[in-house]
Amino acid sequence: MRRSSNRKSSSASAAAGSGSTKAASKEFEKIDHLFNVYADKSSAIIDPEGIEQLCSSLEVDYTDVRILMLAWKMKAQKQGFFTLEEWRTGLKALRADSMSKLKKALPELVKEVSRPTDFLDFYSYAFRYCLTEDKQKCIDIESACQLLSLVLGTQFGPQVDKFTEYLKSQSEYKVMNMDQWMGFYRFCNEIPFPSLENYDSDLAWPLILDNFVEWFRENQK
Amino acid sequence: MNSQSQRRKNFKIEAFKHKVELDPKYAERTWKVLEHAIHEIYNNNASRLSFEELYRSAYNMVLHKYGDKLYSGLVATMTAHLNKIAKSVESAQGGLFLEKLNHKWADHNKALQMIRDILMYMDRSYVPTSHKTPVHELGLNLWSDHIIHSPNIQARLQDTLLDLVQRERTGDVINRGLMRNITKMLMDLGSSVYQDDFEKPFLDVSACFYSGESQQFIECCDCGSYLKKAERRLNEEMERVSHYLDAKTEVKITSVVEREMIANHMQRLVHMDNSGLVNMLIDDKYDDLSRMYSLFKRVPEGLSTIRDVMTSYLRERGRVLVTDTERLKDPVEFVQCLLNEKDKHDKIISTAFNNDKTFQNALNSSFEYFINLNNRSPEFISLYLDDKLRKGLKGASEEEVEVVLDKVMMLFRYLQEKDVFEKYYKQHLAKRLLSGKTVSDDAERSMIVKLKTECGYQFTSKLEGMFTDMKTSEDTMLDFYAKQSAELGDGPTLAVQILTTGSWPTQPTAACNLPPEILTVCEKFRTYYLGTHSGRRLTWQTNMGTADIKATFGKGHKHELNVSTYQMCVLMLFNSADGLTYREIEQATEVPALDLKRCLQSLACVKGKNVLRKEPMSKDISEEDVFYFNDKFTSKFVKVKIGTVVAQKESEPEKQETRQRVEEDRKPQIEAAIVRIMKSRRVLDHNSIVAEVTKQLQSRFLPNPVVIKKRIESLIEREFLERDKADRKLYRYLA
Numbered sequence: 042m043r044r045s046s047n048r049k050s051s052s053a054s055a056a057a058g059s060g061s062t063k064a065a066s067k068e069f070e071k072i073d074h075l076f077n078v079y080a081d082k083s084s085a086i087i088d089p090e091g092i093e094q095l096c097s098s099l100e101v102d103y104t105d106v107r108i109l110m111l112a113w114k115m116k117a118q119k120q121g122f123f124t125l126e127e128w129r130t131g132l133k134a135l136r137a138d139s140m141s142k143l144k145k146a147l148p149e150l151v152k153e154v155s156r157p158t159d160f161l162d163f164y165s166y167a168f169r170y171c172l173t174e175d176k177q178k179c180i181d182i183e184s185a186c187q188l189l190s191l192v193l194g195t196q197f198g199p200q201v202d203k204f205t206e207y208l209k210s211q212s213e214y215k216v217m218n219m220d221q222w223m224g225f226y227r228f229c230n231e232i233p234f235p236s237l238e239n240y241d242s243d244l245a246w247p248l249i250l251d252n253f254v255e256w257f258r259e260n261q262k
Numbered sequence: 263m264n265s266q267s268q269r270r271k272n273f274k275i276e277a278f279k280h281k282v283e284l285d286p287k288y289a290e291r292t293w294k295v296l297e298h299a300i301h302e303i304y305n306n307n308a309s310r311l312s313f314e315e316l317y318r319s320a321y322n323m324v325l326h327k328y329g330d331k332l333y334s335g336l337v338a339t340m341t342a343h344l345n346k347i348a349k350s351v352e353s354a355q356g357g358l359f360l361e362k363l364n365h366k367w368a369d370h371n372k373a374l375q376m377i378r379d380i381l382m383y384m385d386r387s388y389v390p391t392s393h394k395t396p397v398h399e400l401g402l403n404l405w406s407d408h409i410i411h412s413p414n415i416q417a418r419l420q421d422t423l424l425d426l427v428q429r430e431r432t433g434d435v436i437n438r439g440l441m442r443n444i445t446k447m448l449m450d451l452g453s454s455v456y457q458d459d460f461e462k463p464f465l466d467v468s469a470c471f472y473s474g475e476s477q478q479f480i481e482c483c484d485c486g487s488y489l490k491k492a493e494r495r496l497n498e499e500m501e502r503v504s505h506y507l508d509a510k511t512e513v514k515i516t517s518v519v520e521r522e523m524i525a526n527h528m529q530r531l532v533h534m535d536n537s538g539l540v541n542m543l544i545d546d547k548y549d550d551l552s553r554m555y556s557l558f559k560r561v562p563e564g565l566s567t568i569r570d571v572m573t574s575y576l577r578e579r580g581r582v583l584v585t586d587t588e589r590l591k592d593p594v595e596f597v598q599c600l601l602n603e604k605d606k607h608d609k610i611i612s613t614a615f616n617n618d619k620t621f622q623n624a625l626n627s628s629f630e631y632f633i634n635l636n637n638r639s640p641e642f643i644s645l646y647l648d649d650k651l652r653k654g655l656k657g658a659s660e661e662e663v664e665v666v667l668d669k670v671m672m673l674f675r676y677l678q679e680k681d682v683f684e685k686y687y688k689q690h691l692a693k694r695l696l697s698g699k700t701v702s703d704d705a706e707r708s709m710i711v712k713l714k715t716e717c718g719y720q721f722t723s724k725l726e727g728m729f730t731d732m733k734t735s736e737d738t739m740l741d742f743y744a745k746q747s748a749e750l751g752d753g754p755t756l757a758v759q760i761l762t763t764g765s766w767p768t769q770p771t772a773a774c775n776l777p778p779e780i781l782t783v784c785e786k787f788r789t790y791y792l793g794t795h796s797g798r799r800l801t802w803q804t805n806m807g808t809a810d811i812k813a814t815f816g817k818g819h820k821h822e823l824n825v826s827t828y829q830m831c832v833l834m835l836f837n838s839a840d841g842l843t844y845r846e847i848e849q850a851t852e853v854p855a856l857d858l859k860r861c862l863q864s865l866a867c868v869k870g871k872n873v874l875r876k877e878p879m880s881k882d883i884s885e886e887d888v889f890y891f892n893d894k895f896t897s898k899f900v901k902v903k904i905g906t907v908v909a910q911k912e913s914e915p916e917k918q919e920t921r922q923r924v925e926e927d928r929k930p931q932i933e934a935a936i937v938r939i940m941k942s943r944r945v946l947d948h949n950s951i952v953a954e955v956t957k958q959l960q961s962r963f964l965p966n967p968v969v970i971k972k973r974i975e976s977l978i979e980r981e982f983l984e985r986d987k988a989d990r991k992l993y994r995y996l997a
Contacts (some may be wrong), residue, residue: 167385178979220978220985226989245948245991 069129071138076128079133098140099147106191107147110154113166113181120170155196161226167192168222179216189225197229207253214249221247235261289328292319293335299380300336303373304343313380321383329388336381340401344370344408352414360422363415363441367405374401400722406451410459412685413564419444423460424467431471431501442506449508461511465518466501472522480527484537486550492523493553505854516560527562532571539568540575551614565620573624576607580632593638593911597646601669604629638917640683643673647709648690655701663705671712678964682924683719687713689767691725695732696806698760717961727765735759744788756783760791761803774804774827774853777834804828805857815871816893823873824903828853828861834872841890844883859883864904868895871904932965932973940983940995947991948974 071255081090087095096103115131115177117123123131135150154163167188171180180188193201204225208214224247232240237258242251299316302308323332347366348974354362378397385397397404423444426436448456460521470497479488496519497882503512524531532539542550560566583589583603589596607625615621633639647670655663677683694700707729714722739757776784788800807827811834814820825833831851835842842850848858862883869909876883877893914981935958939951946954951974952967959965974993977983988994 162729218979220975243949243952243967245993248968249974251968251971 068135071124072129072132075132075139075143076125080125085125089121092121092123096218099144101147101203104191107151109167109170109191110150110163111147112170113154113163114150117170120173164226165219166225168219179218181216185217185222193226193229197234200229200234203235203257204253207256210219211252211256213252217249221249224250266711282616289323289326289331292323292333293328295319296323296332296380297335297339300339300343300373300377303376304369306369308376311728316380320381324384324388329384329392332384333388333392333394336377336397337400337404340377340404341408344404347901348409348412348415350743351409352412352418359418360440360444363409363419364440364447366409367447370405374398377401380488392917397529402451410448410451410455416459420459420463424464427464427502428467428471431498438506445507456508461508461514464511465514468515469518469522472519476523476527480530485531485539485554486537486542486547488527488531489550489553489557492519492557495519495523496557520557520560524557524564528558528561528564528567532567538883539571541781543572543575543607546606546610548610548614551610552616555615555618565618569621569624572621573628576625577631579603580628581635584632584636585600590636590638593645595640596642597670597673600629600633600673604669604672624982626676629673630678633676634678635675635919637679637682640677640679640684641912641917641920643670643677644683644686644690646688647671648694651701651705651709652694653701653887655705660704663702667705667709667712674713674718679924680717680721681927681962682921684921685924686765688725688728691728692767692806693924695728697808724765727762731761732759737804738791742787745785746790753783754779756780756787758787758791761799763828769803771801771803771805771855772852772857773802774831774851776802776804776827777831779834780809780830804831815873815895819896820900821895821897822901824901825865826861826904828857829865829904832858832865833859836874836891841888844885844887847889862887862889864894865889868904871902872934873902873904928963928965928969929973931959931962932970933977935959936970936973936977937982940993943995945986945992945994948993951993 052173076087079087079095081088081091092108093103096108100105101107111131112120112123113121114128114134117127117131132138132143135143136145137146154160168180171184171188172178186208189201189205208217228246228250235257237254240246240254242254296316296319299311302311320332323329347370351359351362351366374397378401388394389396394400401456423441424447426441430436445456445460448460457601475495476492479491483491496516499519500512503509507515539551539554542554543546545931554568555565558568570626580603583599584596589599604625608854610619611617611625647667650666650670655666658666674680674683694706700706710722710725710729713725735758738760742758784802791800792798804827809825809827809830810823811823811830812820813823813833823833828851831853832847835847835850842864847862848855851858851862862874862876863881864871866872866874866889867881871949873892873895875894877888877890932955935955936951939954939958940946945951948971952970955964955970974983978985978993981996983993984996986994
């Protein structure tokens, strides 16, 4: 650590007011510096605007799934916001302390997420991330459809297309809950599509999927 | 001295050494005597023989070791005689053949007896040691070999016997005694002789005969007649056996008849057009049915064949009954029909089918099947009961009442949706109680007890609450009038029934504007009641009340009108106006539109009850109509009933509403069941939960598996349950 930068980072961290010790700030000085580029000066948190800027720096679209992956890596709690702690967590894990390193880390991140165990965690994280209110347990169907496309679109395109088509055409379900969300992922993994041959509605599949299968089979005729 | 001792020798008695040989000629001579005796015996000349001498001769021969000679001589002699007899029998003509045989057999037996007596010593000492056949048995064997199995006799005997049986079967009379003797002879000769020489061919021929006859009958007879014939043949064969065949043949010949006449034609008989099982059931042909039952019982799958055909007939008939739209227009008639069907078939089972439990079960399962095909069955059964308890059982004795109620309970047991019945029963009971229109309090209570026994306390606790309320209300009214008589003066007399919310079927109350006189006395009551019962709230149920109004029409005709509360509100308006428009009435009374229309219709459009006159005179109420007090109203009755509080079959929208409420009520019940099950089992797979829940709720209704799944998901969302992380087919209870 260079002495001159030490002072810089300590003043920077003092300005950020995160209350971290000198030792910690030493480690995170570059990361914090990067944080401040995008953070709102008064709240000291990266807000949606900041994220937009971040996206353009990363040369990634605002709605790109990689931002969501980044949020996951950061274990970000609130959609549209990154706190310093979260920023530090994420970038440290990615071993990135500059924009160029961060850009380079993205493809690695994508690969990491697509590993089955990690993907499961990411997938359920994606749902939770959308729960904006305190006691909220469900997300509305419209948002759910968008999220599905974003998160599963590449891996299970046909299923996602059909399922979202179904969801939009029916009126019984206005929201989706976590159980149904996870159920769909299981469905994609275990049931061959479009044959759906070993799907048994007498088993413990969520009812929404029973209805989807029935709708799908009806429409096939 | 020496010579004396030498001379003394031991005195020995020597054994009788020299052989007393029987002169072989002696043996030959002795044999000849015996041989001669046998001849004489066979020639019926035994009387001149000396038993003692012959016995001794035989004895001596055996003693002197001439047993072999004696025995073989016996064999030869008897054989010779038997051959002669065989020829004699063979030569008999026609019918005399059997007689001759019988006669000779009798003779032979007599001879054999005597021979055996004579040769008894040989039988006892020589025969066992030399392993020869005893005399009697020998005699029988020889008879078998030389007579029965003689080439010229064997076949002829068999044919003769079978021919006689055939003739008897076709109606001739035969000599049964003779037959008996012959078959007995065969039995005596050994059961294998009887079986091989007679029984087996007899059974074969009989099978052929009955196969042919049954084919013939079935082409030309109807089912009932065929069965009669089969029964007759069966009885005939049994009688035949008892008269001249061995008893062991009975079960063999009856199974031949059963197989040929019944088992082989079962399906055809049961399904015969115009006379088969179904026709018998329809026409209550108890005799034919009873006969069919007892005959088919004898063959494998016989009863199950009858049962299966009966079941599918019942199910189809029932299905037609419950989907007949004409019949569905009258619920009471509909239920009566079902009861009649049950009675009819109960009678058939008890009279013709020997009260067979498996048939009773088949009847029950069929009824259960088709009653539930129509989802209005619970409602209709309740309406039937309503009709009976309201007026149908009037004047009936206690026993008659019990009989009717028990029969209805039988139908109730078949219902899958007992909770729907409960809802309707409650509604109908409420109407009966409130309008005071029940035939007998005892009958009502008896019904409640029966429902309680069947479904448990919870089913009937609210119903019982309704009765309690009625009683309490009576007491309250007495007290009210006792305390308030002075204040009330001669205002209208009020009778209040105070209903505990929760016990009575809920209906949305829309208050209407009561006439001022009524309002006053109602307020007085409210004050009184709330004075004695603090912390309660009273709401007038204006849609359920009745009123008796004294009305004076033209020419001073006075009548007392029994009307509903709504009708009263409308009529009282005409005290201050002769004519009113629909809208004016609506505004003044604030009775909800649908009820108001019905109310006005019953006041103005029903012949004999038209206390109001409507312009225009159309049957339907439109909002432009004008109503007038009908001065010209007449009725031969002083008291005229115009109320509309009778329980009726629900209209389509009402039915939908009730069903919706039932479905809503079921959700918490299903959830409670799921939670109960998961609490005790902790971890369970989906199908098991569905099965358990269904089992737990089966006394009330049949839960829909989809609904169960939905409830499970709801419980997961509310964190009562979770999916097992390892095996996603399992659910786990969250404490």
